[in-house]
Amino acid sequence: MSKKQAPEDVVVDVSMKPEALQKLLEQGERPATLHSLMEVYQVDPEVYLQLAVGGAGPDSPRWAQELGELAARVRVIVRRGYEVQSNGNGKVKVVSGEIVEQVAKKEAEEVLAFLRDLNGVTVGREPVRDFAGRQASEAEVVFALGTASDREAARRRVETRMAADPVLLRLSSEDKAAVAAGMPGYVVYGLLYCAPEVIRAPTVVFEGLRGEGRLKRGRAYCGVPKNAYDNDGNPVPRPDKMVYVIYTDAEGYVFDWDWVREGEKPGFPCGYEERFAREVEAWRQQDFRLAGLDGLRPGEFRKGQAWFSQRGDCVFWYSSDSPTFAERLNEDLTVFRTFDTQEVVGSKCKNITRIVSDLQNAVAALLSPREGTDVGALLARSLIRQAEKGALEEEDLQVYHGLYGRLRQSGASADRNLYLYLHGGQVEPDRELVN
Amino acid sequence: MSLVFQFLSWERNSKVLSIRELVDALRPDPWRQANPFAAEVDDCHQILFDPSSSRVRQADALSTWLNTKPHQPCLFARHAANKGWLSFCIINENDIARGDEHIRAVIRDHRVAWKDGALDGGQHGFLILMISERIARAEPGPDLLALAQRLCQLYLSDDSQDEMLYDRLFLRIKPRDGQPAEIRKWTVGVNWFGAQADGRWWQDHRIPGGVGFSMNSVGHMARRLLEGAIDEDPDLARKAAATPAEKLVKWAVPLAMSTILTASKGSMPGTRLVPREEGILPDGLTEQRRAEVLGRMLSEYSENHYRGWYHTDVSIPSEYFDPAPERPEVEEKRLLFTYLHRRDDEDYESMGLGETATVLDRQDYEGMGLSESVLEAHGLSDFDTPEGVY
Numbered sequence: 043m044s045k046k047q048a049p050e051d052v053v054v055d056v057s058m059k060p061e062a063l064q065k066l067l068e069q070g071e072r073p074a075t076l077h078s079l080m081e082v083y084q085v086d087p088e089v090y091l092q093l094a095v096g097g098a099g100p101d102s103p104r105w106a107q108e109l110g111e112l113a114a115r116v117r118v119i120v121r122r123g124y125e126v127q128s129n130g131n132g133k134v135k136v137v138s139g140e141i142v143e144q145v146a147k148k149e150a151e152e153v154l155a156f157l158r159d160l161n162g163v164t165v166g167r168e169p170v171r172d173f174a175g176r177q178a179s180e181a182e183v184v185f186a187l188g189t190a191s192d193r194e195a196a197r198r199r200v201e202t203r204m205a206a207d208p209v210l211l212r213l214s215s216e217d218k219a220a221v222a223a224g225m226p227g228y229v230v231y232g233l234l235y236c237a238p239e240v241i242r243a244p245t246v247v248f249e250g251l252r253g254e255g256r257l258k259r260g261r262a263y264c265g266v267p268k269n270a271y272d273n274d275g276n277p278v279p280r281p282d283k284m285v286y287v288i289y290t291d292a293e294g295y296v297f298d299w300d301w302v303r304e305g306e307k308p309g310f311p312c313g314y315e316e317r318f319a320r321e322v323e324a325w326r327q328q329d330f331r332l333a334g335l336d337g338l339r340p341g342e343f344r345k346g347q348a349w350f351s352q353r354g355d356c357v358f359w360y361s362s363d364s365p366t367f368a369e370r371l372n373e374d375l376t377v378f379r380t381f382d383t384q385e386v387v388g389s390k391c392k393n394i395t396r397i398v399s400d401l402q403n404a405v406a407a408l409l410s411p412r413e414g415t416d417v418g419a420l421l422a423r424s425l426i427r428q429a430e431k432g433a434l435e436e437e438d439l440q441v442y443h444g445l446y447g448r449l450r451q452s453g454a455s456a457d458r459n460l461y462l463y464l465h466g467g468q469v470e471p472d473r474e475l476v477n
Numbered sequence: 478m479s480l481v482f483q484f485l486s487w488e489r490n491s492k493v494l495s496i497r498e499l500v501d502a503l504r505p506d507p508w509r510q511a512n513p514f515a516a517e518v519d520d521c522h523q524i525l526f527d528p529s530s531s532r533v534r535q536a537d538a539l540s541t542w543l544n545t546k547p548h549q550p551c552l553f554a555r556h557a558a559n560k561g562w563l564s565f566c567i568i569n570e571n572d573i574a575r576g577d578e579h580i581r582a583v584i585r586d587h588r589v590a591w592k593d594g595a596l597d598g599g600q601h602g603f604l605i606l607m608i609s610e611r612i613a614r615a616e617p618g619p620d621l622l623a624l625a626q627r628l629c630q631l632y633l634s635d636d637s638q639d640e641m642l643y644d645r646l647f648l649r650i651k652p653r654d655g656q657p658a659e660i661r662k663w664t665v666g667v668n669w670f671g672a673q674a675d676g677r678w679w680q681d682h683r684i685p686g687g688v689g690f691s692m693n694s695v696g697h698m699a700r701r702l703l704e705g706a707i708d709e710d711p712d713l714a715r716k717a718a719a720t721p722a723e724k725l726v727k728w729a730v731p732l733a734m735s736t737i738l739t740a741s742k743g744s745m746p747g748t749r750l751v752p753r754e755e756g757i758l759p760d761g762l763t764e765q766r767r768a769e770v771l772g773r774m775l776s777e778y779s780e781n782h783y784r785g786w787y788h789t790d791v792s793i794p795s796e797y798f799d800p801a802p803e804r805p806e807v808e809e810k811r812l813l814f815t816y817l818h819r820r821d822d823e824d825y826e827s828m829g830l831g832e833t834a835t836v837l838d839r840q841d842y843e844g845m846g847l848s849e850s851v852l853e854a855h856g857l858s859d860f861d862t863p864e865g866v867y
Contacts, residue, residue, distance in 0.1 A: 120634075121585070122581075122585070123581050123585060123631065123634045124634050125493065125630065125634070127493075139578075157634070158634075158635060161633065161634060162644055162645030163633045163634070163635055163642065163643065163644060163645070164641075164642070164643040164645075164664055165635060165637050165640050165641070165642055165643075166640065166641050167640060167641065168641070169641060169790045169813070170641070170643055170664045173663075173695065173696040173699075174696060175648070175661035175662060175663045175696050175697070175700060176661065176662055176663075177659055177660070177661060177662075178647055178660045178661060178662040179660065180660065182647075182660075182662070183596065183647055183660060186592065186645070186647075187589050187592050187593055187596070188589065192589070193589055193590070193593040196585075196586045196589040196590050196593070197589075197590045197593060197594075199586050200586050200587055200590040203532065203583070203586075204531070204532045204533045204536065204565075204567075205531060205532075205533050206531060206532070207529070207531050208528065208529060208530070208531065208571075210528060210529055239574065242570055242571045242573075242574035242575070243571065243574035243575040243576070329569065329571040330571065331528040331571075333528045
């Protein structure tokens with residue numbers, strides 16, 4: 043075993059007793075190798091245990107100090123847990139996190155028995171009979187459990203983990219109905235298969251989807267699911283350099299889910315700094331579960347339909363069911379581009395409440411339950427809003443232009459929910475669409 | 478049918494599959510579809526699989542299930558559950574999705590917290606359980622066996638199959654009557670449990686919600702009970718001081734026998750008591766005294782050995798991963814109770830009445846589900862309680 047510096051997380055609080063140090067010194071000078079440690083352990087386990095938790099001390103010979111550093115390192119391996127692998131060249135690797143140690147194959151059984159014993163593990167074919175127990179030492183307890191503060195910290199982590207209520211995410215009934223009423227199949231299967239996977243094990247969680255309104259405390263759960271899914275629900279290879287993002291409002295209602303380009307940080311979406319207010323610090327201590335998807339299946343794709351989500355304050359629209367990723371153009375507009383040609387084939391118009399309040403008088407005539415809401419009008423207003431803010435670039439104009447053209451071709455209009463919302467009514471699952 | 482599965486070892490350069498990959502590979506159990514879980518298991522599942530349940534709520538549900546007669550036969554586990562001495566490490570689908578290093582770190586924290594609690598006598602048993610409906614409904618087979626081994630690897634850094642694996646537990650003993658403080662340590666048996674066992678021949682190893690390992694040490698539990706009783710009874714402290722430690726815990730023999738007796742009453746038991754050998758008694762022990770110690774129900778059976786179609790100490794037995802619900806046709810094994818006492822032990826006093834009868838009160842025994850005959854043998858049949866007389 044090679045000699046390396048003792049890892050930082052070895053907290054020494056049990057100094058080696060003079061008698062134990064004396065016994066170590068009496069065993070004679072030896073190199074800091076695993077073999078030497080095993081010899082020390084075989085002669086007197088207590089000497090080894092005190093050396094591992096307390097070190098030999100600064101006044102002891104250099105070889106004893108180095109042996110103590112190695113013993114502490116072995117303690118870290120044992121406490122963290124380890125895997126044993128063959129590397130095919132006559133050596134066996136003991137891997138514990140970033141620590142990798144190699145031992146000769148012929149010594150492997152002996153080394154493993156040593157590590158097992160230090161780990162308090164007995165393996166055999168006959169029952170162990172120690173009903174009365176055997177005497178142990180403080181050093182053995184500290185070796186196995188850590189110092190009092192280590193144990194207290196572990197206990198606190200366990201208590202927090204046990205008591206934590208899971209964060210339940212769900213889909214509103216109106217959004218569930220909309221999803222099943224003609225959104226592309228890959229969108230529905232992404233929600234059914236990719237979203238739960240990401241929510242169980244996100245790479246990062248952000249809060250603050252908008253600067254104002256009810257999404258100010260909305261969240262984005264980001265992660266990398268194992269697969270993507272096609273329109274029939276078949277798993278397909280996930281796109282390279284993409285992360286899957288699920289958006290919720292402050293109450294945990296999911297309203298959007300997309301593949302987006304990955305930024306420089308693995309598992310983080312590009313531009314996360316400007317898109318989200320903050321990273322949720324404590325998400326690793328929380329469990330997230332996505333409920334309420336039972337029975338959800340895609341309906342036949344309807345390209346002339348747009349869907350309003352009150353929870354997300356946005357309108358979705360797709361001119362094609364080719365699988366896409368989302369690209370944020372500005373705070374009002376995200377476009378959907380196909381993976382293969384990068385063509386824009388749909389959009390998400392955001393901040394609908396704000397846009398419509400600007401348009402309230404002019405748009406009233408456009409909002410008819412029979413004819414549907416003109417999504418083009420919303421898009422136009424979004425364009426004007428961005429132009430007034432001076433936030434438009436030439437490329438953006440081209441995107442708006444292309445998108446508007448596709449909207450006109452498909453004649454897309456929003457579902458009845460947007461009409462109800464704008465007229466102060468109760469948004470509900472659109473039975474006409476569901477049926 | 479006897480199954481022999483190869484397991485991953487350092488001598489092979491196989492790719493180690495993660496818990497998540499192994500769970501993904503599990504297949505639904507066709508036998509389970511035709512043979513639903515028992516009602517008491519399903520009831521527990523209502524809480525375990527409720528997405529809003531915290532781990533504390535899940536642990537409470539499991540503890541209640543373990544403590545409810547006759548859900549499982551182990552009287553030691555029932556008593557530990559009754560006393561709140563069980564420590565639960567619940568690994569759910571979030572943990573599984575977050576990867577093996579996360580699971581390893583979680584188990585490490587729980588293992589330290591359990592052992593730290595046990596050091597001061599507040600904890601005794603430990604359960605590491607993967608709670609997931611998919612796992613609970615998975616077919617026993619090579620994939621589930623690989624999952625068992627991987628979980629064992631993350632817990633003990635060892636994945637040996639068909640071996641007896643033990644962890645280690647400590648107990649701090651207070652100084653008293655001139656005797657110095659000391660720390661004692663015990664090995665702790667590691668045993669596989671699973672929802673798959675429900676309705677199968679190894680039913681005594683069933684657990685709702687999924688699969689996992691259960692750890693307990695009879696010696697640690699016995700000594701902890703004794704220390705608790707000594708704290709409250711100075712006379713007992715003096716008696717205990719004069720009694721060798723190995724004799725202070727013999728009350729566990731009738732308890733272990735009762736566990737096997739309970740387990741043997743199923744339609745397809747994996748273990749059974751055997752009639753006692755005639756005419757063999759340690760020197761100084763009379764038939765009458767033996768009958769008093771073991772009670773009427775147990776005295777016709779051997780306190781030295783029992784029989785089983787699997788070894789109760791084997792941690793990950795291959796037989797549990799055979800999907801057949803019937804018991805495999807293997808030769809019955811001769812198993813020993815003598816890890817709890819010596820066959821030639823001349824002192825049966827400490828096994829029954831003797832010093833340790835006063836260590837436990839009737840509630841302790843009742844919590845363990847002991848029969849009236851065993852209670853009688855321990856001099857507890859006329860025990861008065863504030864509520865009345867039993």
